[in-house]
Amino acid sequence: MSSITTSVIESSQRRSMEQICDDLAWIALGIVAIIAGLTFQDYGLGWDDYTHAEYADLLLRMYGTGFKDTGALSFANLYMYGGGFDMAAALLNKLVPFELFETRRLLGAIVGIVGLAVTWRVGRRVGGPIAGLATLLLLALCPTFYGHMFMNPKDAPFAVAMIILVLGLVRLAQEYPKPSTHTVLIIGLGAGLSIGSRILGGLALIYALVGFLPLWIADVRTQGLREAAHRFAHVCYVLLPGLVLGYLVMGLIWPWSIIEIGNPFHAVTYFSHFFEKPWKEMFDGALVSVPDMPWSYLPTLFALQLPEILIGLAAAGVAGTMLALLRPGTAPKRRTVLLVLTLAATLPLVIAMVKRPALYNGIRHFIFVIPPLTVLGGVAFGWLIERLKTHGRGAQSVAAAVFVFGLTLPLTEMVRLHPYQYTHFNHIAGTVRAADARYMLDYWGLAFKQASDELQELLDERDEEAPKGRKWKVAVCGPQRPAQVALGQDFTIGWDSKGADFAMTLGEFYCKGLTAPVLVEIKRDDVVFARVYDIRGRNISDLLAIPAP
Numbered sequence: 001m002s003s004i005t006t007s008v009i010e011s012s013q014r015r016s017m018e019q020i021c022d023d024l025a026w027i028a029l030g031i032v033a034i035i036a037g038l039t040f041q042d043y044g045l046g047w048d049d050y051t052h053a054e055y056a057d058l059l060l061r062m063y064g065t066g067f068k069d070t071g072a073l074s075f076a077n078l079y080m081y082g083g084g085f086d087m088a089a090a091l092l093n094k095l096v097p098f099e100l101f102e103t104r105r106l107l108g109a110i111v112g113i114v115g116l117a118v119t120w121r122v123g124r125r126v127g128g129p130i131a132g133l134a135t136l137l138l139l140a141l142c143p144t145f146y147g148h149m150f151m152n153p154k155d156a157p158f159a160v161a162m163i164i165l166v167l168g169l170v171r172l173a174q175e176y177p178k179p180s181t182h183t184v185l186i187i188g189l190g191a192g193l194s195i196g197s198r199i200l201g202g203l204a205l206i207y208a209l210v211g212f213l214p215l216w217i218a219d220v221r222t223q224g225l226r227e228a229a230h231r232f233a234h235v236c237y238v239l240l241p242g243l244v245l246g247y248l249v250m251g252l253i254w255p256w257s258i259i260e261i262g263n264p265f266h267a268v269t270y271f272s273h274f275f276e277k278p279w280k281e282m283f284d285g286a287l288v289s290v291p292d293m294p295w296s297y298l299p300t301l302f303a304l305q306l307p308e309i310l311i312g313l314a315a316a317g318v319a320g321t322m323l324a325l326l327r328p329g330t331a332p333k334r335r336t337v338l339l340v341l342t343l344a345a346t347l348p349l350v351i352a353m354v355k356r357p358a359l360y361n362g363i364r365h366f367i368f369v370i371p372p373l374t375v376l377g378g379v380a381f382g383w384l385i386e387r388l389k390t391h392g393r394g395a396q397s398v399a400a401a402v403f404v405f406g407l408t409l410p411l412t413e414m415v416r417l418h419p420y421q422y423t424h425f426n427h428i429a430g431t432v433r434a435a436d437a438r439y440m441l442d443y444w445g446l447a448f449k450q451a452s453d454e455l456q457e458l459l460d461e462r463d464e465e466a467p468k469g470r471k472w473k474v475a476v477c478g479p480q481r482p483a484q485v486a487l488g489q490d491f492t493i494g495w496d497s498k499g500a501d502f503a504m505t506l507g508e509f510y511c512k513g514l515t516a517p518v519l520v521e522i523k524r525d526d527v528v529f530a531r532v533y534d535i536r537g538r539n540i541s542d543l544l545a546i547p548a549p
Contacts, residue, residue: 021129036109042419044449045482056086082196084253112149115160127379135378147422158197159368165190173336177231188242192249211340218332279549293359304429309406317376344372445479447530452486475500477511477543497540
């Protein structure tokens with residue numbers, strides 16, 4: 001009777017803890033949604049925003065004309081990417097009372113929150129409710145992911161699509177050899193969205209082929225080769241409707257991919273070679289041409305830009321995967337799940353380190369590995385809490401306190417950097433204050449929005465008007481479109497500083513510090529992100545500190 005009572009109490013406590021963790025996860029998602037809803041208009045435009053909006057117009061025009069206007073199929077090089085996010089933003093803009101680029105920020109926040117929710121569910125499914133909650137907090141308080149979800153129209157939606165596909169693969173491994181209808185649909189949707197966003201989504205095929213090896217090998221050993229092959233064929237057959245769904249989704253958001261059957265392979269060939277005129281970026285204090293970035297580029301920036309707590313727990317998660325693969329008693333399905341997650345988190349980085357493609361703009365092209373990294377970190381934390389149970393609640397409380405402290409570090413930096421969270425460098429790097437001299441920070445020029453707003457406010461306060469017969473002239477060192485959108489129709493934007501009234505410059509290495517009155521200065525943590533100079537009546541020959549590429 002005593003043992004039954006103890007079992008009932010433990011079961012009740014376990015359900016209570018699961019409910020608490022799930023409730024906290026929903027609360028965390030709600031808090032992120034509220035903050036995003038209150039702040040999405042603070043985020044400026046990046047280099048690519050305007051062009052992506054034009055791509056959306058062309059795609060919608062193509063669909064609206066029944067494929068008679070096919071300008072989208074040859075627009076810049078964007079036809080080799082999907083335009084799902086861009087089209088969704090253009091359509092949403094017809095329904096909400098915001099300007100187009102504010103709508104794009106809002107949709108980015110919505111997509112990012114979906115990514116948070118999906119990543120939470122992956123972590124919970126793999127490691128339980130504590131691991132799920134830890135996973136969610138690690139991702140929500142990752143400044144790089146949080147910052148990009150507002151303003152990155154390619155890489156952030158792609159990251160969300162990939163974690164949806166990873167969720168499908170995890171479910172497939174756990175349900176093998178009888179995947180549910182939901183799993184089939186998730187795999188199809190994730191595959192269509194990911195490959196339809198970037199051809200790099202095809203990496204998931206490698207995750208599946210390699211990741212499922214432990215399960216297939218175990219199946220052959222226990223079921224025999226004939227039965228294992230029959231089970232595998234059955235799974236492939238069941239997945240066919242999902243693959244059809246994926247192909248349709250891919251074609252909808254990336255129409256060029258299905259115009260000719262070989263187009264996705266042409267995209268692989270195109271992106272395997274650098275397609276632009278090379279330029280230089282700051283890395284580790286030196287100017288390096290982007291095709292010549294060292295193999296250490298990605299591991300260095302990941303180590304310096306991700307939160308310390310995430311780095312430590314993710315490393316423990318990868319180590320746990322290795323131990324699980326080597327430990328004889330680990331269930332084959334468990335091995336497959338952990339191997340799929342580890343491949344999703346590390347394989348793209350390993351390939352880039354070996355192949356050494358052109359690398360630039362920090363780690364923005366690789367933020368899709370951050371969600372699986374947080375899952376591994378969350379699972380590692382959940383495992384640690386479970387193991388500490390034998391040492392009492394005191395040991396668990398200490399571990400939880402260390403975890404919370406680790407989260408406060410990136411949280412503090414996110415508040416200080418707002419709305420430039422994507423520029424975050426951790427305390428190992430000395431934060432953005434120390435990193436500014438060695439690495440690029442606001443490479444997308446988001447600070448131009450705040451600089452533009454403050455310039456307009458200053459001119460209004462001074463009651464200054466543009467010279468009669470013309471608009472204000474602003475010379476820009478950085479992306480011109482964001483400045484033009486933020487300043488509006490009363491300003492003319494250009495590269496030439498001759499005859500300009502003001503100079504707007506990013507705080508990056510390629511922009512000169514001018515000898516002229518500073519009207520506006522955008523700073524975070526004593527680091528200059530942008531300046532506006534008054535250059536009226538001054539002979540400023542050039543805004544660039546280095547020759548243009």
